[in-house]
Structures are given as structure tokens and as C-alpha cells.
Ligand code: SF4
Ligand code: SF4
């Protein structure tokens with residue numbers, strides 16, 4: 001084959017691959033949408049007093065071991081979520097610490113646990129369906145008996161949520177599963193159940209969004225009732241005063257939305273939450289995969305072309321071992 | 326071309342040399358570390374953490390390792406698809422190196438899997454999750470390893486005197502060769518696609534989004550050619566055989582133009598995504614980006630003339646630089662450019678490094694064993710000396 005033919009053949013091959021790639025753009029997928037009975041959490045940083053009752057309750061409800069960060073190992077003192085800790089409260093501090101919920105010279109508390117994303121990266125990444133999103137409640141759960149321990153979910157989650165027990169010969173992923181194991185006893189998220197101020201609330205995402213709208217409509221300083229425990233459950237509300245909220249509700253748009261939603265007076269990036277685009281990475285990744293491999297159409301077409309060409313070019317070797325192309 | 330002179334022959338010769346002994350010791354050390362890892366967990370030997378859940382066992386052993394093993398793929402593409410018959414003598418040795426490279430890359434995944442006893446779930450309906458890029462990579466790599474063993478089996482069948490099996494296989498070989506070109510095209514590109522879902526956690530210099538598969542595929546083929554040049558040079562020195570410059574010079578010309586195309590794609594991608602500016606920041610990422618870029622651009626200057634491509638020294642230097650560039654592209658994408666927020670650090674532990682070294686040592690050892698005992702390398706032609 002001379003050079004001209006070689007380049008022609010290369011172009012033809014490239015064109016075949018490209019048409020294969022472009023042949024099913026219909027499968028390009030958008031962000032997934034919120035499941036019909038989506039459950040979630042509302043965390044209102046302005047109500048959180050940093051008591052960490054939710055951290056202790058989460059440990060107990062999930063049978064997780066204590067973790068120590070002080071020299072005298074008296075009590076559970078996790079600094080971050082980890083293989084042993086599914087939920088932490090972190091503090092934001094600035095300057096003289098005079099004002100609660102103030103960015104300047106103030107302080108605030110923030111919860112960190114799984115966001116139960118509407119279109120989760122962990123689920124899209126997991127090669128063995130060990131990470132699953134419930135089609136009804138949208139709870140993202142983990143099945144250790146399916147998991148191969150590849151940690152693609154750990155690497156993919158933009159919130160750094162799934163953690164791994166590296167120190168075990170039989171390791172597993174640890175992440176909040178919205179206490180789904182307690183549902184059968186009629187119980188709900190332990191963190192929300194014990195929260196004394198209602199900073200962490202459990203409920204359907206629909207109810208949570210209503211509550212968010214209600215709070216944002218309040219004027220700072222206005223008297224109001226704050227529910228505790230579970231939205232739509234028995235009334236445990238108490239009187240309080242509305243704080244000054246940012247316009248931004250974290251999780252409303254970020255990354256295609258999340259089922260844990262956050263309210264705050266301090267910007268979320270200062271509280272350690274990443275600035276994320278409205279499109280989920282899962283949507284882009286899966287669109288790419290489906291475009292290239294959807295229905296195996298492109299690979300089969302390319303294989304056909306390659307087989308045809310190879311059949312012409314491969315001369316069966318004879319016993320003498322003479323086998324040039 | 327005189328077929329008889331080029332027919333592959335076993336090299337014979339002594340297997341036990343100080344060099345092979347050293348390789349054996351290195352492989353044994355790696356085996357001991359791995360035993361310890363399986364008893365005590367990944368944390369006992371690696372520096373992995375939740376900010377860097379993947380270390381060099383993935384970034385190097387699997388992602389770089391399989392790309393270094395693309396010689397067989399690149400040569401099959403050239404010889405059987407583009408019908409460049411004159412490169413035929415390079416196919417078998419390249420395929421052999423690929424066979425080991427891929428098989429070890431595949432096996433070394435197991436070392437890194439936390440719950441390795443479940444690894445078969447990836448292939449099992451009911452567990453398999455087809456939207457996962459890793460699913461595609463795993464299935465495709467495994468299939469390719471099987472296909473390569475089939476493609477390579479004539480060498481064994483020849484040695485074992487199983488002529489009728491070999492003849493039957495030969496009739497079907499074209500199909501396996503086609504598969505052997507399709508599969509690496511799929512998974513080498515997907516190794517890049519693995520990064521898509523990491524989104525903003527990958528530095529803009531390496532987060533090329535939908536172009537990731539193109540960039541990884543082009544460099545995989547490029548690496549394939551570079552590795553063929555590299556291995557041909559080394560094995561001609563190591564086994565005291567003449568260097569096949571007659572084949573390597575035109576081969577490096579193809580490599581050269583592919584390299585030029587790659588550099589254009591890479592630069593345009595950075596420009597259009599508006600990422601180029603970050604290359605001028607005072608960061609480690611920018612520093613390693615320039616090292617990577619130099620490793621691609623220097624060969625572009627070095628091998629630009631026909632005369633340069635005739636020089637064995639320049640060919641070898643160019644190939645080594647390209648291998649470095651392809652390796653850095655991958656290490657940068659998976660580790661240097663991977664940013665999960667403040668406070669996370671990763672540098673491979675000594676034990677992690679020794680496992681990687683041991684795997685490479687084992688690979689070379691196996692290659693030496695096979696070419697001394699099976700018909701792989703073309704018989705030397707005194708005329709080309
Ligand atoms: S926060 Fe992370 S772990 Fe939780 S659902 Fe989203 S992607 Fe998955
Ligand atoms: S570590 Fe387990 S849960 Fe996470 S992606 Fe891998 S197999 Fe799935």
C-alpha cells in the first residue's frame with residue numbers, strides 16, 4: 001500500500017469510528033430527576049449549636065466504632081467523616097468569633113454526611129451496583145456483599161463522602177444511608193431524631209422545600225416556630241427567631257440537585273462545600289459511554305469493518321513459518 | 326522479503342544470569358509484600374487514603390502498564406489493518422510484550438481491590454453495572470487478554486508440534502486480529518474516560534471531558550510504537566542481535582506524524598477549554614504539565630528529519646521520551662492533577678514502589694524466558710549488520 005492509500009485508509013477508519021460515535025446522540029442523557037417520594041435531610045446551619053448529639057446518635061444507630069483525635073482517648077472525637085464515622089459537625093471560625101453565622105469575626109457549624117445526590121456519581125461509577133439509588137425514595141445505599149472494593153466511588157464523589165476501611169483485610173465502604181435500616185421499625189434518621197434545635201430535620205424533599213421557602217420568607221429577627229425531628233411527624237416545634245439566610249440553598253441546583261439541602265448565613269464554600277456546576281458528572285460520563293457503546297452498535301460496526309480488512313490482509317501462515325502480511 | 330530468514334526462532338541460550346537473578350529477587354520481594362497486604366489490608370503497605378483512594382498500583386501498574394503494553398495493538402493495526410507488511414517481523418515480539426504487560430496489568434488489579442474475592446461480580450449479570458466506565462474497561466481488558474493469548478498461541482502450538490490445531494486456528498486468526506484491534510481501541514480510550522466523572526476534581530490541564538478518550542487513545546497507539554522501538558533496541562543489545570533500523574526508521578516516521586497530530590489535538594483542547602492559562606501558574610501541576618509537554622515536544626524536534634530517524638541513538642532517545650510523556654500524561658491525570666481538597670497527600674510508600682518494580686521485573690523475566698524457548702524473535706540476518 002502506498003502512502004496515499006495508507007492515509008485514505010486511516011481517514012476511512014477514523015471516519016468509521018466518528019460516525020459510530022455520532023450514531024446515537026439520542027441517548028445523550030440529562031441530569032436524572034428527583035424520585036417521586038424522595039426523602040432527605042434539611043440542615044439549617046443557623047440553628048446548629050454544635051452539640052454533636054447527631055454525631056453520637058449516628059455512631060450508635062449504625063454500630064460504628066469510636067475514633068480518637070486527642071491524646072487521652074476518653075471519648076469519640078472524629079475530625080472528619082471516615083471509615084468509622086458517617087456524620088460530623090465541623091466549625092467555621094473567623095477573627096474574634098463574636099457573631100454566630102457571621103462570615104467576618106464570626107462562627108458557624110456545618111454538617112457533613114452523604115448528600116444523597118439526585119444523580120449520584122458514586123452510583124454511576126460503581127461497576128457492580130454496590131451503590132444503588134432507590135427509585136422511590138432516592139436513598140443512596142451501599143451493599144458490601146456486592147462491592148469489590150475498587151474505590152471508584154470514593155474517587156468520584158465530588159463531596160468526598162464514601163470512605164474506605166484501608167486498615168482491614170476485609171475492607172468496606174462507609175457512608176450515610178439515611179438510616180434506611182431503621183425504617184422497618186418506623187424510625188427515621190437518628191441524627192434528625194436527636195437534634196435538640198431542629199437544625200437537622202428529616203422528611204420528604206417536597207416538605208423540606210416548603211420549609212425552606214417558609215424560612216426564607218421570614219425577616220431576620222422575626223419570631224417563628226421551628227419544627228424538630230421529622231417534617232410531617234408529631235409536632236415537636238418550639239418558638240425561635242429567624243436568622244439572616246443567604247439566598248443560596250445548597251443542593252437545590254448543585255450537581256443536578258441533592259436530597260440533603262443546606263441553609264446557612266455563611267457562604268457554603270467557607271463552610272467547606274465545593275462550588276459545583278448544575279450538571280452532574282454522571283450525566284456527562286454516561287452520555288459519553290452511551291454514545292460510544294450504546295447497544296454495542298458502534299463497536300459491532302467497527303468490528304465488522306476491521307474483520308473485513310483483516311481478512312484481506314492476513315494470509316494464513318503455512319508450516320514453513322512464512323507469514324508476512 | 327525472504328520469509329525463511331525472517332521466520333521467528335527460539336533464541337536458546339542460558340537463562341540463569343546475574344541479571345535474571347536480580348529480576349527474580351525483585352519479583353520475590355514484591356510477592357512477599359503482596360502476601361503481607363492480603364493478610365493485613367491495603368493500609369498496612371500503601372499510603373492510600375480517602376483523598377487519594379487510587380495510588381500507583383492503579384495509575385502506574387494498570388493505566389500506564391496497559392498503555393506500555395500497546396505495542397502489539399499498534400503493530401497489528403499497522404500490519405493487518407493498514408496492510409503494512411514490511412513490519413511483520415515486529416509483530417510477534419511486540420505481541421509477546423503486550424501479552425505480558427496486559428496480563429500483569431489485569432492481575433495487578435486484584436492486588437488493589439479491597440474486596441478482591443468479589444471481583445467476578447463485574448462480569449456477572451445482576452451485579453454488572455453497564456453505565457460504569459470501569460465496567461467497560463474491565464470487560465474489555467479481560468477480553469483482550471484472552472484474545473491475545475489466542476493470537477499468540479501459534480508460537481506455542483509451533484513449539485509443541487500441534488500442527489492441525491495451528492492450521493485451523495490460522496484460518497480464523499483474522500477475526501481474532503480484528504478483535505485484537507477493536508478491544509484496545511475501546512478500553513485504552515475508556516481509561517481516559519474514567520476521569521470524566523471526577524469532574525472538577527481533576528485539574529483543568531487534564532480534565533478534557535469528552536476528548537479524554539481521544540487523547541488517551543492517540544497516546545496509547547503512540548506509546549505502542551515507542552515501546553516497539555524501545556524493545557527492539559534493547560533486545561538487539563541484550564541478545565546481541567543486529568538492530569532492525571530498516572524497519573524502525575519508516576516506523577518512526579508514522580510515529581512522528583501521529584505525534585504531531587496528538588500535540589495539535591492536545592493544545593487545541595487546552596486552548597478551547599480556556600485551560601492553558603493554568604499552565605503558567607506557580608503550581609506543581611503546572612510544573613509537571615511542562616515536563617510532560619517537553620517529553621512530547623522534544624521528540625517532535627528530534628525525529629523531524631529522515632536522517633535523524635536513521636540514527637539508532639536518536640530513535641531510542643525519542644522513544645524513551647515518548648514513553649515518559651505518555652506515562653506522565655497518565656500519572657498527572659490520575660494523581661498529580663487529582664485534587665480532592667486541602668489536607669490530602671499521597672506519595673507511594675516504599676512497599677508500593679517495590680511491588681510495582683517487582684511486577685516489571687517479573688514481566689521482563691517472563692519475556693526473556695519465552696523468547697529463549699519459543700519462536701518469537703525473527704532469526705537474525707547477518708546482512709543487516
Ligand atoms: S454525596 Fe457522594 S456518596 Fe453521597 S450520593 Fe452523592 S455522590 Fe454518592
Ligand atoms: S468500592 Fe465498592 S461501592 Fe465503591 S465503586 Fe467500587 S465496588 Fe462500588
Ligand code: SF4
Pocket residue numbers: 054057058059061062086087113175176177178179189190191192
Ligand atoms: S441519616 Fe443516619 S447515617 Fe445518615 S448522618 Fe444521619 S444518623 Fe448518620
